[in-house]
Amino acid sequence: MRAPRECGSWFWDLDEVAAPGLESALVVASRMADVLGRHELLTPHRLEYDWYVLDSGGIGITTNLALTVPLGDPRLPERVLNSRPSGFPNAEVDDVHVVGVGVWNDAEGKPHREPRLVDLSVSPAPVGLSAEVSVHHDIWGWFDFSGRPHPDVHQHNAPRLAAALQDINSMLGVKGEPGEVTYFGFATELGIGTPDTLDDGSGPDVTDKL
Template identity: 55%
Template sequence: MIEPGLEPALATAARMSAVLSAHGLLDPHALEWSWFEVGKGGLGIDSGLSLVSRSLGDEKLADEIRGCRPVGHPRAEMTGFVVVGTGVWFDAEGTARREERLVELLVSPDAIGPSAEVSVHHDVWATCDFRGNPHPAVHARNAPRLAAALRELDALLGVEAEPGEPGYFGMAKAYGLEDAELVDGRGTDLTDLL
């Protein structure tokens, strides 16, 4: 379970990132978040901190995040933060490719409902690429790594993950993406929104 508050959220993010990193899916290098005020909503102000010279486990990180509060908005609160970094995927020949934002981790310190969300925005986890071409070798080299990491995160957090909402590019299932629906041996071409 995730406890409310920034320090527990950072500790959760550190533990979750370690699991994702062990699978080569997320090597964190920054945090990003937005600011809002109760009663006003989002302020349109974004902040970020580099993790190049520090880690998510750094005890001073929470104070540094609070120190980024916009001066003109002393009551501003941060939204959930995104752990940004690079990850590795494997092409059809098995060559490792490093990709920015291969996997993202969003952790919310919200007192009402602390949460964590793992997002993917690439076609390497799916049975077809975004053009609808089946790519079984790419899928076989990448999807099992994501599934294993998600299972480990379930065990780490002590809760079973809930698949997110369906999106244009795919539908999440327990430990990956639903298989593409094939028509004449091809999936849907989704490149119109890329």
């Protein structure tokens, strides 16, 4: 199951290592997606982004762009800008979300493909480039969403996420910061934290919010 909020996220402030702007954001997104792809966590299929007008705010329009060229293709920024809503010629691209599928492994180690297993977004904001990775499934934690321990599932998936986050840190030269705690979990430096265990050995049951 996929939670409506993330159970863990990581944020990279790239102001000192990458220029702001759409072209730079897509380059960073491509490099991060390559790392996630090596760990079979993300194969990009499309981009999703909102639009805003400077000094006015969001315009309430979201664009989905199929990735018919690689993320690192130099023609991609122009394709994104050419998708600007015709009624808003001054609109700028807000956060760019890289949408795709990833592979998770069950308790027996059998792989399964899952849409939006890992979410990747990059902000091209003129005040400074930043990026975020988030996860919404219970396979990364010691407990599933109903509070039952699933150590085999955890062992088949959590180390892959940790390795990918470490590789992203090394590639960017910036250490990702764990994001905010949500009802569904919290991030540690390289994974999902384990909540306090109840007397019967179970964890929190969060299925009421799924």
